[in-house]
Amino acid sequence: MSGTSEEDDLAAAWGASLESEAAAPDPFDDAPGEAVPAADAARVLNQAEIDSLLGFDSGPAGDNGESGIERIISAGLIAYERLPMLEIVFDRLVRLMSTTLRNFTSDNVEISLDAMTSLRFGDYLNSIPLPAMLAVFKAEQWDNHGLVVVDSSLIYSVVDVLLGGRRGTAAMRIEGRPYTTIERTLVERLITVVMGDLRNAFEPLCPVDFRFDRLEVNPRFAAISRLSNAAVLARLRVDMEDRGGRIEILLPYATLEPVRELLLQQFMGERFGRDSIWETHLAEELRQTDVALDVVLDEQAMLLSQVLRLKVGDRIILASPPGSPVQLRCGDVALFEGQLGRRENKLAVRIDSGREPPTQAMAMGHAA
Numbered sequence: 379m380s381g382t383s384e385e386d387d388l389a390a391a392w393g394a395s396l397e398s399e400a401a402a403p404d405p406f407d408d409a410p411g412e413a414v415p416a417a418d419a420a421r422v423l424n425q426a427e428i429d430s431l432l433g434f435d436s437g438p439a440g441d442n443g444e445s446g447i448e449r450i451i452s453a454g455l456i457a458y459e460r461l462p463m464l465e466i467v468f469d470r471l472v473r474l475m476s477t478t479l480r481n482f483t484s485d486n487v488e489i490s491l492d493a494m495t496s497l498r499f500g501d502y503l504n505s506i507p508l509p510a511m512l513a514v515f516k517a518e519q520w521d522n523h524g525l526v527v528v529d530s531s532l533i534y535s536v537v538d539v540l541l542g543g544r545r546g547t548a549a550m551r552i553e554g555r556p557y558t559t560i561e562r563t564l565v566e567r568l569i570t571v572v573m574g575d576l577r578n579a580f581e582p583l584c585p586v587d588f589r590f591d592r593l594e595v596n597p598r599f600a601a602i603s604r605l606s607n608a609a610v611l612a613r614l615r616v617d618m619e620d621r622g623g624r625i626e627i628l629l630p631y632a633t634l635e636p637v638r639e640l641l642l643q644q645f646m647g648e649r650f651g652r653d654s655i656w657e658t659h660l661a662e663e664l665r666q667t668d669v670a671l672d673v674v675l676d677e678q679a680m681l682l683s684q685v686l687r688l689k690v691g692d693r694i695i696l697a698s699p700p701g702s703p704v705q706l707r708c709g710d711v712a713l714f715e716g717q718l719g720r721r722e723n724k725l726a727v728r729i730d731s732g733r734e735p736p737t738q739a740m741a742m743g744h745a746a
Contacts (some may be wrong), residue, residue: 496611512600
């Protein structure tokens, strides 16, 4: 009995110590004196809660019922087609604008191409720093539109230069008011000059006329394409000593579609795909090439059995009489007609007339 009572006393003391430890405050707990439930202490976040914390929606609610094609279309990062010739057109535009803007402003103007990127039209409209002027122009031969954006710093700089502002002083900017009629007229003249240079830059590639359509200050009214359509953006920096700004030219891919094949080709030199040195060298080498000419006296059609029976000593009677004209051929192409003769114990042919190439003869026959 004594052993049983000792075991009961030990069990009671052990239970009392456990209760005191559970009631003791946790030094690392924010709310001392409150016991943490065992179920909450052992709780682990599942994958959905982890994705929610990290910003990923992996469940059905995050899919929104979009298919794989819709996700690709709505993606922001898309690799657009590279147009090598378009880069050369804008390089030519920079050189042309350096001269025309120098004459337009009667000041030292430096033009540089900062960047040339591809982006969505809607993303660009949302990124335009306001206030700015947006000029909508139309490419007549391509039957589509483009956009020229002039930022506020360049607007005030051009107005200051054209109205006789002193050099070495920054243009005065007055924020919080709409652009005046004088400012809009001067900027419209600047945009007309830029579009003329852009036409001259495209001229070696293809003739196109850019016609000024309208001038807007709100990007919403300059929507020339769908917001999801791709476009090419060229950012130009204009520096006039202590004054200057940016001009941005936006051409949607739909506008460039009529000349897409021309813009995809590579280039060599300044003449857009032509190298005069190589052409001259190739022409000289072709003139020195040896060409074998065959003199055809007569042509006959024979059976294969007759050809197989031919042996040494057999004679083939020519159908053409002596003195009849013969043909001079290069391969299968007839070049000349002449008379067969002899000179210094050698056979010779005197050329009497030339033969038209087959392609030209066929073209004349179809025209007739």
